[in-house]
Amino acid sequence: MEEIWRRRTERAAIMGLHQRGCEEGRKAKKRKHSRSRNKPMESLRSRLIVNLLWCLTSLLFLLPAASSLTVEGLKGSSITLPCNSSNREDLTTLLRFGSKIAYGPNQHEHFKDRVKESGSCDLILQDLKTTDAGKYISTVYANSHLHDIYSYDVRVKDNLTGQTGEELMFDDLPHEAKNVTHFTNPGWTEVWRRGQGVLTDRLTDNNSRLTIKHFSSSDAGTYRVLNSSGGILVTVTVTEPSTSSKDKHEDQPHDAKQVRL
Numbered sequence: 001m002e003e004i005w006r007r008r009t010e011r012a013a014i015m016g017l018h019q020r021g022c023e024e025g026r027k028a029k030k031r032k033h034s035r036s037r038n039k040p041m042e043s044l045r046s047r048l049i050v051n052l053l054w055c056l057t058s059l060l061f062l063l064p065a066a067s068s069l070t071v072e073g074l075k076g077s078s079i080t081l082p083c084n085s086s087n088r089e090d091l092t093t094l095l096r097f098g099s100k101i102a103y104g105p106n107q108h109e110h111f112k113d114r115v116k117e118s119g120s121c122d123l124i125l126q127d128l129k130t131t132d133a134g135k136y137i138s139t140v141y142a143n144s145h146l147h148d149i150y151s152y153d154v155r156v157k158d159n160l161t162g163q164t165g166e167e168l169m170f171d172d173l174p175h176e177a178k179n180v181t182h183f184t185n186p187g188w189t190e191v192w193r194r195g196q197g198v199l200t201d202r203l204t205d206n207n208s209r210l211t212i213k214h215f216s217s218s219d220a221g222t223y224r225v226l227n228s229s230g231g232i233l234v235t236v237t238v239t240e241p242s243t244s245s246k247d248k249h250e251d252q253p254h255d256a257k258q259v260r261l
Contacts, residue, residue, distance in 0.1 A: 067151070068135070068152060068153050069081075069082070069150070069151070069152050069153070070152075070153045070155060071152050071153070071154050072154075072155040072156075073156060074128070074157050074158070074159075075128055075129065075130060075156055075157065075158040076128060077128050078125065078126045078128065079124070079125050079154065080122055080123070080124050080125075081095070081123045081124075081136060081138060081150070081154075082122050083120070083121040083122055083138065083140060083148065084148075085120050085121050085148055088120050088142065089120075090142050091120050091121050091140055091141065091142055091147065092104075092140070092141045093117065093138055093139070093140050093141075094138070094139045094141070095115065095123055095136060095137070095138045095139075096136065096137045096138075096139070097111070097132075097135075097136050098134065098135075102115055103117070103123055114126045114127055123138065128156055129156070129171070130171040130173070130174060130225075131171070131172050131173075131174050131175070132154055132156060132174070133154055133156045133176070133233035133234050134153075134154060134174050134227070134233060135151065135153055135154075136152040137149065137150070137151055138150040138151075138152070153231065155232055155233060155234070155235070156233070157234075157235050157236075158171065158234065158235070158237070159236070159237050159239070160236060160237070160238045160239070161238070161239050161241055162212065162220065162238055162239070162240060162241075163215060164215055164216060164240070165214055165215065165216075167211060167212065167213055167214070168211065168212040168215045168219070168238070169210075169211045169212075170211065170236060171209070172209050173208040173209070173210070173234075174225065174233050174234065176227045176233060177194060177208070177225050177226070177227065177233060177234075178226055178227050179194065179226050180192035180193075180210065180223060180224065180225050181223070181224050181226065182200075182223050183221050183223075183224070184218065184220070184221040191203055191223075192205065192210060198210070202218075202219055217240055219238060220238050220239055220240050221237075222235065222236070222237055222238075223235070223236040223237075223238060224236075
């Protein structure tokens with residue numbers, strides 16, 4: 001009897017171990033299956049987190065655009081990009097112009113020696129060029145922590161005078177330029193578009209520099225360089241020489257020499 005009881009006990013123990021082993025195997029399979037099902041979810045969750053971070057970063061730069069300050073200046077003059085931060089000595093400013101750093105470490109060559117700081121975080125852009133037109137983002141830090149962000153839309157004005165029959169060259173177009181329009185009677189006419197070039201036989205295009213080969217009175221008027229949203233970047237006013245200067249030019253002997261005083 002004892003032998004029979006011992007064998008039954010051993011058999012029961014073996015059966016118990018087998019049953020527990022099967023249960024552990026089933027649980028392992030379930031865990032594996034659950035992990036395999038969760039992988040797409042984890043991947044999706046990761047993508048959502050990345051997209052959310054990207055959106056938040058984009059909003060950091062896009063939100064200031066709603067209150068973007070328009071600053072306008074004449075070519076060759078200076079403009080001030082103001083900030084409203086209190087007068088503090090612990091502020092540092094980084095000014096971006098598209099992918100270029102206009103002020104700060106690794107400043108782009110285009111802005112070298114032309115951007116100066118004034119007060120706590122005001123910036124002065126000197127010797128204004130037509131290629132300076134566009135959107136600027138100024139990030140202000142206090143003790144290396146983000147303090148404020150400012151957005152500016154810089155517009156440039158220029159005045160040119162054309163001589164009948166002579167060449168008239170415009171300055172380089174800014175990188176945000178989408179199209180150029182010309183205002184004469186009866187209204188605005190598109191004369192250049194990025195990707196298509198000049199849309200009139202009055203202009204030629206050489207690496208985004210427009211030129212009127214033989215100026216005439218019909219070329220006078222206002223030219224506007226616009227960005228993709230229709231915002232004004234550059235306004236160029238082209239005029240003819242006054243009647244008195246015309247007569248003076250015509251009366252001058254061809255062999256006369258001009259003397260600078």
